[in-house]
Amino acid sequence: MVAISSDIYFIGGFGTVAWVDVKEYEALKPDKIAVDGGEQNLKELNAIFSKPLRELLSMETEVDDAALISIDSKGTDIRVRQGAQFNIQRLSFEEGHRVETLEEAKAALWKLIKKGPVHNLHT
Numbered sequence: 186m187v188a189i190s191s192d193i194y195f196i197g198g199f200g201t202v203a204w205v206d207v208k209e210y211e212a213l214k215p216d217k218i219a220v221d222g223g224e225q226n227l228k229e230l231n232a233i234f235s236k237p238l239r240e241l242l243s244m245e246t247e248v249d250d251a252a253l254i255s256i257d258s259k260g261t262d263i264r265v266r267q268g269a270q271f272n273i274q275r276l277s278f279e280e281g282h283r284v285e286t287l288e289e290a291k292a293a294l295w296k297l298i299k300k301g302p303v304h305n306l307h308t
Contacts, residue, residue: 216258
């Protein structure tokens with residue numbers, strides 16, 4: 186029997202690229218929050234948090250619109266519009282605090298918004 190080795194190269198868009206260990210990839214399971222009602226969760230979270238996130242992000246630079254486009258147990262990706270320019274920014278939840286349900290996501294986002302200017306935002 187011949188063992189076949191393969192490599193995984195992740196291309197996530199917006200400059201997100203990385204080599205992924207095959208054994209680690211095979212052992213992973215999707216985050217519960219991403220699997221359970223993904224699009225519906227985003228719709229509900231945007232209805233609540235789009236304006237507060239825009240206001241929070243505007244503390245550092247003027248932001249015209251902010252919308253959550255994905256969520257996982259460690260944070261959320263936000264599409265930010267400044268005039269005609271769009272970019273994607275990552276908002277990380279508190280270190281060590283994994284979010285698994287819609288209610289936990291709401292609590293984590295409110296906590297970040299109340300904390301003030303975003304220092305854990307990555308483009």
